[in-house]
Amino acid sequence: MSRKNNVWTIVRKEYARFFGDRAMVFTAVLMPGLIIYCIYALMGNNMEKNYLPDETTPTVVFVNNMPTQMAPLFDSLPYQLVQCNFNPMDIIHDSLPDKHCSMVYLSFPSHFDSLVEHYDPQSGETAPNIQIYYNSASPNSQAAYETLASVLNAWETTLCNRFDINAGNDVHYDVADDDEMLGNLLGQLIPMLLLMLLFSGCMAVAPTSIAGEKERGTIATLLVTPMRRSELATGKILSLSTFALLSGLSSFLGIILSLPRMLHADEMDMPTLGYNVVDYAALLFIILSTVLVMVSAISLISAFAKSVKTATTMVTPLMVIIMFIGMLPMMAGETTDNLALYLLPFYNSVEAMSGIFSFETSLLHVFVTVVANLAYTTLAIFGLTKMFGSEKVMFGK
Amino acid sequence: MNSSVRTDVAAGKKEENMEETKEEILKVEGVSKTFRLGKKQQRIERTKEKYKRAVDDLSFTAYRGEIFGLLGPNGAGKTTTLRMLATLIKPDKGDALVDGISVVNQPDAVRARIGFLTSELKLEDFFTPNYLFDFFARLHNVDPAVANERKELLFKRFGIDNFAEVKIANLSTGMKQKTSIVISLVHDPDIIIFDEPTNGLDVLTARTVTDFLMELRDEGKSIILSTHIFSLVERLCDRVGIIIDGQLTHCDTLAAVCDGMTLEDRFFEIYKEKKGGEE
Numbered sequence: 001m002s003r004k005n006n007v008w009t010i011v012r013k014e015y016a017r018f019f020g021d022r023a024m025v026f027t028a029v030l031m032p033g034l035i036i037y038c039i040y041a042l043m044g045n046n047m048e049k050n051y052l053p054d055e056t057t058p059t060v061v062f063v064n065n066m067p068t069q070m071a072p073l074f075d076s077l078p079y080q081l082v083q084c085n086f087n088p089m090d091i092i093h094d095s096l097p098d099k100h101c102s103m104v105y106l107s108f109p110s111h112f113d114s115l116v117e118h119y120d121p122q123s124g125e126t127a128p129n130i131q132i133y134y135n136s137a138s139p140n141s142q143a144a145y146e147t148l149a150s151v152l153n154a155w156e157t158t159l160c161n162r163f164d165i166n167a168g169n170d171v172h173y174d175v176a177d178d179d180e181m182l183g184n185l186l187g188q189l190i191p192m193l194l195l196m197l198l199f200s201g202c203m204a205v206a207p208t209s210i211a212g213e214k215e216r217g218t219i220a221t222l223l224v225t226p227m228r229r230s231e232l233a234t235g236k237i238l239s240l241s242t243f244a245l246l247s248g249l250s251s252f253l254g255i256i257l258s259l260p261r262m263l264h265a266d267e268m269d270m271p272t273l274g275y276n277v278v279d280y281a282a283l284l285f286i287i288l289s290t291v292l293v294m295v296s297a298i299s300l301i302s303a304f305a306k307s308v309k310t311a312t313t314m315v316t317p318l319m320v321i322i323m324f325i326g327m328l329p330m331m332a333g334e335t336t337d338n339l340a341l342y343l344l345p346f347y348n349s350v351e352a353m354s355g356i357f358s359f360e361t362s363l364l365h366v367f368v369t370v371v372a373n374l375a376y377t378t379l380a381i382f383g384l385t386k387m388f389g390s391e392k393v394m395f396g397k
Numbered sequence: 398m399n400s401s402v403r404t405d406v407a408a409g410k411k412e413e414n415m416e417e418t419k420e421e422i423l424k425v426e427g428v429s430k431t432f433r434l435g436k437k438q439q440r441i442e443r444t445k446e447k448y449k450r451a452v453d454d455l456s457f458t459a460y461r462g463e464i465f466g467l468l469g470p471n472g473a474g475k476t477t478t479l480r481m482l483a484t485l486i487k488p489d490k491g492d493a494l495v496d497g498i499s500v501v502n503q504p505d506a507v508r509a510r511i512g513f514l515t516s517e518l519k520l521e522d523f524f525t526p527n528y529l530f531d532f533f534a535r536l537h538n539v540d541p542a543v544a545n546e547r548k549e550l551l552f553k554r555f556g557i558d559n560f561a562e563v564k565i566a567n568l569s570t571g572m573k574q575k576t577s578i579v580i581s582l583v584h585d586p587d588i589i590i591f592d593e594p595t596n597g598l599d600v601l602t603a604r605t606v607t608d609f610l611m612e613l614r615d616e617g618k619s620i621i622l623s624t625h626i627f628s629l630v631e632r633l634c635d636r637v638g639i640i641i642d643g644q645l646t647h648c649d650t651l652a653a654v655c656d657g658m659t660l661e662d663r664f665f666e667i668y669k670e671k672k673g674g675e676e
Binding site: 005006009013016017020021216217218220221222223224225226227228391395 | 483484485486487505506508509511513517518519520521522523524528532533535536537538580
C-alpha cells in the first residue's frame with residue numbers, strides 16, 4: 001500500500017473516531033462557539049440592562065430656578081422637565097438614591113442670569129454653580145446627567161465664544177480612514193484572540209489522540225502493523241489539524257456573531273471593514289499553517305506524556321508562551337518589517353495576521369510565515385516519527 | 398534404560414533428522430535486552446540494581462509448520478523476547494531473522510509477515526470488530542474482497558459474527574480476546590507470534606483458541622507462543638524452549654526436553670538446577 005494511502009487510512013480512522021462520537025463533536029466543536037456566543041450575548045444583555053438607559057421609562061428632570069430663556073435648550077431632549085416646587089431634599093435623600101430611579105435634580109442659583117452676566121472670570125471669585133444631583137447606579141439618571149452637563153457646557157461656551165476649533169459636523173477634519181482606525185485596533189486584538197482559540201481547539205483533540213492512545217494501549221496495536229511510523233505521525237497531525245480548525249472556527253463564529261450583540265453595534269456607527277479576497281486568502285493560509293504548527297507542537301509534547309492528564313499539564317507552559325506572543329502586537333503598536341522574525345513560530349503568525357487586519361498585508365511576510373510553518377510541521381512529523389519509533393517514549397514505564 | 402525412555406530417545410533422534418530437512422522460519426541469534434529500573438520498580442523487585450537484563454544472549458530456531466513454545470515463569474523474559482521479534486522493541490545485542498528478514502534492519506518488512514498478539518495490544522473501545530477488521534486489513538494492504546471473505550470466515554469461526562457491530566467497550570473479555578486474535582490474523586500471516594493467548598479466557602474460549610492454533614499449524618503456518626501453562630505446551634507445542642531469568646536453558650522437541658518425565662516435573666527440575674536451590 002502506498003504511503004499516501006496509509007496516511008489516508010489513519011486520517012479516515014481518526015475522522016470516524018471523532019465524528020462518530022457525538023459527545024466529542026459537541027464538546028470540541030459546537031460547545032466552544034456556543035458558549036462564547038451565549039456568554040458574550042448574555043454579557044451584552046446584562047450591559048444593556050445595567051448600563052444602558054431604559055428608553056421605555058421616561059426620565060424626569062426636576063428643575064429649580066431655571067431661567068425661562070434657557071428652557072429651549074432642553075426642548076429637544078427626551079426628558080420630562082418638572083418645576084420643583086417642593087423641598088428638593090425629599091428628592092435628593094429619598095427618591096434619587098434608589099438605583100432604579102429615573103430622575104435627576106437640576107438646580108440653578110437664584111437670579112442665575114444676573115449672576116452670569118456680572119461674573120468676571122478675572123475676579124478670582126467662585127463662578128455661579130449649577131447643581132445636578134444624579135445617581136450613577138441608575139443608567140437613566142447617569143445618562144440624563146451626562147446629557148444635561150453636555151448641553152450646559154455647550155451653552156456656557158457660546159457665552160464668550162471668540163473662536164471655534166473644527167466647527168461644523170459636515171467636514172471630516174480627522175483624515176484617518178474609519179476602516180484604518182478599526183483595522184489598527186483589530187490588528188492588535190484579533191491575532192491574540194485567534195491564536196488562543198486555535199490553541200484551545202488543538203488542546204481539545206491532540207492530547208486525547210496521542211497521549212490517550214498511549215494510555216489506552218491502542219497505539220501499540222498500530223505500531224505492530226507494517227505501516228511506517230512517519231505515516232502514522234502524518235495521518236495523526238493532518239486529522240487533528242482538521243478538528244482543531246473546526247473547533248477554532250466554531251469559537252471564531254461565536255465571537256463574530258456575538259460581538260454585535262455585545263457591543264450593540266446596531267446602536268453604534270460601526271464602519272464596514274474593507275478587507276479584500278487577497279486578505280482573506282492570506283489569513284486562511286496563515287490560520288491553516290498555524291494550526292499545523294500548534295497541533296505538531298502539542299502532539300510532540302503529548303507523545304512524551306503517559307496520560308492525557310499529564311499531557312495537558314505538560315502543554316500549559318506552551319499555552320502561556322503563546323498567550324504572551326499573542327499580546328506582542330499590542331505592546332509593539334505596529335507590525336515588524338524584519339523578515340527574519342517571520343521565521344519564528346507563532347510570532348510570525350501573529351505579526352502576519354496583525355498586518356492583514358491593519359490593512360498592511362505583505363504577501364512576502366505571509367509567504368515566509370506559511371513556508372516557515374510548513375517547515376516546522378515537517379520537522380515535527382519527523383520528530384513524532386522518531387518518538388513513535390522510540391520504545392522508551394512509547395513503552396517506557 | 399526402560400522401554401518408554403528408549404522410545405523417547407528414538408523419537409528424539411527421528412525428530413532431529415526431520416529438523417535437518419525442515420525450513421527455518423525464525424532464527425534468533427544471541428539477542429539481549431536490558432531495561433533501566435525506576436526507583437518504584439527497584440522497590441517492587443527489592444533490588445538496588447539500576448538495570449535488569451530481561452533477556453540474556455538468547456538463541457533458538459523455529460521451523461516452518463510447527464508450534465514452538467517459550468515456557469517460563471512470570472518475568473522470565475518471554476514477553477520481552479516476543480516483543481523484540483514483533484519489532485516493538487529493539488534488542489541491545491544480537492538479531493533475529495523472521496523468514497530471513499532482520500528484525501533490527503527491516504522492521505517494517507518483518508511486521509508485514511507476522512501476526513502478533515499480546516495483552517499489551519488493545520483495541521479502541523469506540524470501534525466495532527467489523528470496523529477494526531477493515532481498518533487493519535487496509536493497513537496490511539489486504540485486498541478488500543479477500544478481507545471481506547476472511548472476515549466472514551474468522552468471525553464465524555470465533556463466534557464474533559453476532560457481535561460484529563457491537564463496540565469493543567461492550568464486549569466480554571473473551572470476545573475482546575477473540576477479536577484481538579482475529580485482527581492479528583487479518584493479513585493471513587505465515588508466522589504467528591502469540592504471547593499467553595489463553596490468559597484470562599474461560600475454558601470454552603481457551604479451547605477455541607488452542608484448536609484454532611492447531612488448525613493453523615496443519616495449514617503450514619508457524620506459531621511461536623509464550624506461556625507458563627504446562628498443559629498448553631503439552632497439548633500444542635512441537636518444540637519448546639525453557640526460559641528462566643532471561644536465559645534459554647533447554648530448547649528441543651517436547652519429548653527430548655521432558656526426558657521421560659512430565660513437563661511440569663521436568664520444568665521444576667530444570668528450575669531448581671538453574672536457581673541452585675534459591676527460591
